[in-house]
Amino acid sequence: KQEVTQIPAALSVPEGENLVLNCSFTDSAIYNLQWFRQDPGKGLTSLLLIQSSQREQTSGRLNASLDKSSGRSTLYIAASQPGDSATYLCASAGANNLFFGTGTRLTVIP
């Protein structure tokens, strides 16, 4: 069964810093890798999806990479802002399932 791990569990950075969130998965036979944002008490907002044949995806200040052979993905956030404070979840996709990590809770300090 796929296991997804996210490190660190929590991260605090001052505003303006660039940061990297890490995600690792045990089974490299994935359809895609997705990154989500979750605000407290809310649902998930899809940020980026990397297909298994791709190496990275970019959207604005966000860049996600995928290395299937090593079972790793990273989410890079440039020039962090207080509004980026949230929990970030990665999920690896099987045929009809998403396997989620437990998330990294990010706090950007003004």
Next chain:
Amino acid sequence: SQTIHQWPATLVQPVGSPLSLECTVEGTSNPNLYWYRQAAGRGLQLLFYSVGIGQISSEVPQNLSASRPQDRQFILSSKKLLLSDSGFYLCAWSWGGNQPQHFGDGTRLSIL
């Protein structure tokens, strides 16, 4: 554009009572539909998914059931709630297994 609605947003129920959570999707047809649970301190876990009306797949044995009476309606039910059913329940839709999943705002269920 597509939207997904879940209700209620919060629910407090006694042990042994029944449950019905509803999820509807607008702006698309024949979506894949999913129910997830997020327990405190744990990751999201897929409970059920559906690729069409009346087609339900269960991922984990549990006290819950799901139904899809209409194309864009997905219902999560229980006849008798347990304390362990507490959690944050999320509904999602997608256009297929390799497409992004889009989530509702969730229902926070507390069992007393």
